[in-house]
Amino acid sequence: MTKEMTGAEMIIQALIDQGVEHIFGYPGGAVLPIYDALFHQEQVRHVLVRHEQGAVHAAEGYARSTGKVGCVLVTSGPGATNAVTGLADALMDSIPIVCITGQVPTHLIGNDAFQECDTVGITRPCTKYNTLVKSIEELPRVLHEAFHIASTGRPGPVVIDVPKDVQFATGTYSRPKAFAHRGYAPKPKADPRRVEEAVALMRNARRPVFYTGGGVINSGRKATELLRQLVRTTGFPITSTLMGLGAYPASDPQWLGMLGMHGTYEANLTMHECDLMICIGARFDDRITGRLDAFSPGSRKIHVDIDPSSINKNVKVDVPIIGDCTEVLEEMLRLWTAQPGDGHAAAHKAWWKKIDQWRARKSLAYKPSNEVIKPQYAIQRLYELTKDRDTYITTEVGQHQMWAAQFYGFEEPNRWMTSGGLGTMGYGLPAAVGVQLAHPDALVVDIAGEASVLMTMQEMSTAAQYRLPIKIFILNNHYMGMVRQWQELLHGGRYSQSYSEALPDFVKLAEAYHGVGIRCEKPGDLDAAIKEMIAVDKPVLFDCVVDPSENCFPMIPSGRAHNEMLLGDAAENLDEAITEEGKMLV
Amino acid sequence: MNAITPHSSSGSTSHYPSAHVAQAIETHTLAVIVDNEPGVLARVIGLFSGRGYNIESLTVSETEHQRHLSRITVVTRGTPMVIEQIKNQLDRMVPVHRVVDMTVSGRAIERELAMVKVRGKGDHRVEALRLADAFRARVIDATVESFVFEITGAADKIDQFVSLMLPLGLVEVSRTGIVAIARGPEGM
Numbered sequence: 001m002t003k004e005m006t007g008a009e010m011i012i013q014a015l016i017d018q019g020v021e022h023i024f025g026y027p028g029g030a031v032l033p034i035y036d037a038l039f040h041q042e043q044v045r046h047v048l049v050r051h052e053q054g055a056v057h058a059a060e061g062y063a064r065s066t067g068k069v070g071c072v073l074v075t076s077g078p079g080a081t082n083a084v085t086g087l088a089d090a091l092m093d094s095i096p097i098v099c100i101t102g103q104v105p106t107h108l109i110g111n112d113a114f115q116e117c118d119t120v121g122i123t124r125p126c127t128k129y130n131t132l133v134k135s136i137e138e139l140p141r142v143l144h145e146a147f148h149i150a151s152t153g154r155p156g157p158v159v160i161d162v163p164k165d166v167q168f169a170t171g172t173y174s175r176p177k178a179f180a181h182r183g184y185a186p187k188p189k190a191d192p193r194r195v196e197e198a199v200a201l202m203r204n205a206r207r208p209v210f211y212t213g214g215g216v217i218n219s220g221r222k223a224t225e226l227l228r229q230l231v232r233t234t235g236f237p238i239t240s241t242l243m244g245l246g247a248y249p250a251s252d253p254q255w256l257g258m259l260g261m262h263g264t265y266e267a268n269l270t271m272h273e274c275d276l277m278i279c280i281g282a283r284f285d286d287r288i289t290g291r292l293d294a295f296s297p298g299s300r301k302i303h304v305d306i307d308p309s310s311i312n313k314n315v316k317v318d319v320p321i322i323g324d325c326t327e328v329l330e331e332m333l334r335l336w337t338a339q340p341g342d343g344h345a346a347a348h349k350a351w352w353k354k355i356d357q358w359r360a361r362k363s364l365a366y367k368p369s370n371e372v373i374k375p376q377y378a379i380q381r382l383y384e385l386t387k388d389r390d391t392y393i394t395t396e397v398g399q400h401q402m403w404a405a406q407f408y409g410f411e412e413p414n415r416w417m418t419s420g421g422l423g424t425m426g427y428g429l430p431a432a433v434g435v436q437l438a439h440p441d442a443l444v445v446d447i448a449g450e451a452s453v454l455m456t457m458q459e460m461s462t463a464a465q466y467r468l469p470i471k472i473f474i475l476n477n478h479y480m481g482m483v484r485q486w487q488e489l490l491h492g493g494r495y496s497q498s499y500s501e502a503l504p505d506f507v508k509l510a511e512a513y514h515g516v517g518i519r520c521e522k523p524g525d526l527d528a529a530i531k532e533m534i535a536v537d538k539p540v541l542f543d544c545v546v547d548p549s550e551n552c553f554p555m556i557p558s559g560r561a562h563n564e565m566l567l568g569d570a571a572e573n574l575d576e577a578i579t580e581e582g583k584m585l586v
Numbered sequence: 587m588n589a590i591t592p593h594s595s596s597g598s599t600s601h602y603p604s605a606h607v608a609q610a611i612e613t614h615t616l617a618v619i620v621d622n623e624p625g626v627l628a629r630v631i632g633l634f635s636g637r638g639y640n641i642e643s644l645t646v647s648e649t650e651h652q653r654h655l656s657r658i659t660v661v662t663r664g665t666p667m668v669i670e671q672i673k674n675q676l677d678r679m680v681p682v683h684r685v686v687d688m689t690v691s692g693r694a695i696e697r698e699l700a701m702v703k704v705r706g707k708g709d710h711r712v713e714a715l716r717l718a719d720a721f722r723a724r725v726i727d728a729t730v731e732s733f734v735f736e737i738t739g740a741a742d743k744i745d746q747f748v749s750l751m752l753p754l755g756l757v758e759v760s761r762t763g764i765v766a767i768a769r770g771p772e773g774m
Contacts, residue, residue, distance in 0.1 A: 120625060125636050129680040132624065149680055181621060183683030309674035312667060 002174040007136050007167040008033035011100060014143035016043050017175055020071050022062060022437055023047070024055040028075025029115060030102030033167035047437060047466060050458035052079050054430035056086020056157075057456070060095045061431030064417045065392055066438045067220060069151050072099040077115030080161075081122060085424060088126035090157040092421025093243060094218055096150040097157035099127075105165040106134060119161045128156030133163070136171035145179045153186025154307040155218055188306065190323025195331045198278070198302045198319045202332075203341035205276035207299075207351045208236045211259065211288075214243030214420070215281020215305060217413045219325035223247075224413045226329035227280065233336060235348060237355055239267035241282045242405055243420045250409035256355070257364075260288040261556050262402040265363030265565060266355055268554070271296050272562035273354070279303045281325045284314040285421070294561030304328045363554045363567055364406050373523050375400065375475045375546040379407035379447065382473060385530045387411075390442040392435045394418065394428040396452030399481035399552045404447040426455030429472060433459055436468040443471070443534060450476040450543075451500050460513035463539040471533050471540045474506060477548040485551045506543035515539035609665035613642065614689040615696060615766045616673065617774060621681040622648045622656040629679060630658055639664060639672050643698075643741070645763040655683065659765050686774045693769045699762045700744045705732040706755030714754045721747045732757070 005013065011034050015023065024047045027035045038046050049055040052074045059070025070090075074083050080101040090097045104113040109132075120132045129149050133139050139162070146158040202208060210231055216223045224247045231238050231254055238248050239259040248255055257264035259271055271277065277299045282288070284303075289295040292314060301317040303310075304325060311320040321328055366376045379400075393408055394417040395401040401418055410416050417435060419427035428446040436444040446453070453474055463470050475481075483498040507517030516536045520529040520543070533540050553568035620626045627646055634641050643661040648654070662672055669687070677685045688694035702723070704714045711731075718725065718735050721743070727734035737747055741764055748759055768774060 121628070124625065124629060125632055134624075154678075180623075181680050183619070183621065184680050307674075307678060309671060309678050311674070313671055316667070 002172050004170060005173050006033065006037070007139050007162065007169050007171065008037040010136075010139050010171070010173045011143060011162070011167070012037045012041060012044060013173055014140065015071065016041075018069070018144070018147045020044055020069070023071040023073050024049055024058045024062075024434065025073030026050075026052050026055060026075065026079060028079050028102065030076035030104060030164050031073060031079075031100075031167075033164065034073060034100070034102070034162075046073070047433075048462065049430065049433075050461050051456065052082035053085050053426070054433070054456050054459045054462065056083050056090065056097065056099065057424070057427050057430035058434035058437075058459070058462075059097050059099075060086065060090055060093075060427075061394060061417050061434030062438045063095050063097060063434075064431075065414050065435045067414065069096040069098055069147055070434065072097060074099065075102045075115065076104055076119065077117045079115075080119040080159075081117060084123060084126060085422075087123055087157045087159065089419050089422040089424045089427065091126050091128065093419065094155050094214060095157070096155035098146045098150050099157060099159045101159060101161045102167070103132065103161045103163040106163045107165070109163065119159065123159045126157070127159050128154075130159035130161065132161040133166050136166055136169040139166060139171065140173050141176040141180060144176055145181070148179060149181075149184065149186075154215075187324060188308070188322045190304075190321050190328045190331065192331065194319055194321045195328060196335060198321060199332055199335040201276055201300055201302060201319065202234065202236075202278065202336065203339070204344070205236075205341070206344050206347035207274045208234070208276040208278065209256075209270045209274040210236055210238040210278045210280065211240070211271060211282055212238065212244045212247055212280045213241040213282025216244055216247040216325050217281075219281065219306075221413065223281075223326040223329055226326065226333055230329055230333045230336065233333070233340070236278070237270055237352070239263070239270065241285070241288055241420070242418060244282060245405060245416045246410035246413040249411040251411060256359075258405050260285075261290070261558075262406065262552055262554065263556075264406070265361045265554055265567065266358040268556065268562040268565055269358045270355055274299045277301045279305075279317070280329070281305065283310045286314070289314060290556045291559055291561045291564075296562070361567065363565075366550070366553075366568055369547065370523055372547045373520070373526060373544060375403050375477065375550055376407055377523060378473075378475060378526060378544050378546060379403050381526050382445065382447070382530055383408045385527065385534065386443060386445065389534075390439070391415065392417065392432075392439060392442055392444045394431040394435060394444070394446045396428040396446070396448045396455075397423045397425045398449045398452060398483075399477070399485065399550075400447055400449045400452075400475040402482075402552045403475070408447070425449075425452035427452075429453055429456050429470070430459045430462075432470040432472070433462050433466075433468055436463070436470050437466065444468075445471045445473050448472050448474045449481060450474050450478065450503055450506075451480040454504075457509070460510070460515060460539055460541070464514040467538075469537050469539060471542060473533070473542045474544060475546050476503070476506070476543050477546050477550065478503065479548055481550075482552070488551070489555075489557065506541045510539070510541035513539065513541075515541060517541050517543065519543040519545065521545040609667060611663055611665060612669060612689075613661065613663050614669050614687055615659065615661050615694060615764060616676070617684075617686045617688055617766060618658040618660065618676055619683040619685075620656050620658060620679075621683070622654045623681055626656070626681050627658070629681065630660070630676065633675055633679070634660075634662070634672075637671075637675065639668065643763040645765050659688075659763070661764050684774070688766045688768065691768055694766045695769060696740060696764050696766045697738055698741050698744055698764050699736065699738045700748070701726070701760045702735045702737060702748060702751055703732060703757040703759075704735065704751050704755050705757045707731055710754045714751060717747070717750050717754075723747065
């Protein structure tokens, strides 16, 4: 199909051809022609956010809960710069985003025109790819290529910068058959010999563990199914990163809980003591490994990743497998089923016995209270009262995020939207907007902190406008909790600027945003209040006033190894536990 | 305090030895074939600066006009693990077609071109010309009190020539940076 149309119309047509139903954006001078083209059609629904950062996070939430590409439309200059945080977030967490930015007309580029900025220059390091469209002829190809690049290989954000005169220009639109970047090879085929080598190691392992991450979820539903089959047939224990929660059901006995800085005792010690680590779609991030030279010292390591640059970046591995998780898992499962490991049943039994001893430490235990709501208790109650529903959870960043990861049991993939790599406070509320749009009948809860949520609070207006009944469950401890925790542990309890002074009245704030506010201060009132929140068919700000001094444990202090973990009941004299070197880390 | 360890009671410092012995630093010459599109050089340079890699030398020019392909030759330093990272990080960039490590093959020829301006009279002038001849540098501009020499060769040969010109009235040096190609009949 070829057709004459303007650049602005081409943009909308390309979105339609790519199956886009929602685009998150904010109008401005340099995108007015595109907004005019939007006005003339009904296939692509535009969602008006209140800040461009919110547009990208909403698109991320949309993408992560559906597996589709999230789309963003913002104007030049401040529109583009406001989107940068979201783009960096999407790059770090490998989320497919196509972001169209308006640009001043080509003849004004470089002249310091009104609302001009070097969008391509600014976004280059925080996108998978970006490009300035200089002529109408290349626009159709660039648009479709953007979707291709964003969604294939290791997914990521793509920015297309379209000057206003290109939006007005008329040209021929057709869906391109070939892309310009012949060097872009997103789908490496895994080396079958490596996979065989990996399975051979698995057959011989005495103390194996699966360590999985967001790559399994990005690879699609089938990868999750294959992972579950492989874990169950092998009988090996499994742990996962923050990004990978939900790929394996949290209720399963082989599940060890999340690993890493705030991971469970059993997950981290299993990693430390294993003789074979099978890493699938995770990247040995510093929050996972802790002290690198003491990371799992006695193990052989298999690493499956679609991105070669993730392999041997932080940790040297024995069997690197570059490929898509789905294909590799399928092959692993086939090889294992053809010839299962045997002869190590006794060793595996001893391994599980050891793991069960670690489990018996109950590392997530906290001191319950009848007086004040413990944040862990709040998440546990939220989980119990929402687990039988069609529930999606987003979070902000901080203590509440870690408690959510520890105490909310995820059974399915794509149900957990959190800013893992960049750690963006303010992510959860707009992400919930995106998730709720994609799943209008689902229960969408943003587990938030009172500090984080104020960073993008204005998106409550968006939720009100589109009648999105998102539930903002704020664990309000009157502190930037994780900052306060680190100041307590590392900086002598000097709580520099971490107190949430002059907080708004969240109940009144909710009402001001046409939503419903609920405040809960007593553990005894919590269940009824959560039920009330669920029942409300409007956006809710739930002000859950929690113990302000609670810390998030277990914790591996920075600069320490997996087996040098702090547990909750050991929370005295913590300042001695961290080395001077550790203080330099973050 | 009570940090939990499975085998030993822990003190206030880690029971692991401090940072392991650093790997040796190596110098590698990489040839990177890229689509010659706007911003591609910024992309490559931005990768090096953004991730804290070194650039010792960098040259770039379109080498296949029909296919709009450019060849970037970059000399970088790092541990073997960092060099591997640099190659992988380059290779995953959308406009990058290929990354070849010219140092690994061990059969690459590396050359650089420099133009060297020397000003002087009398014995210095004669000596400069004599040395230029020994280094097979050509005179490409001359006045009664100056020469501009053109010299090609390995980087250390040029370094040596420049240092010899210093006492003879060296004014200015302009160097291209290193280009490299593998020996033998095979293309990369």
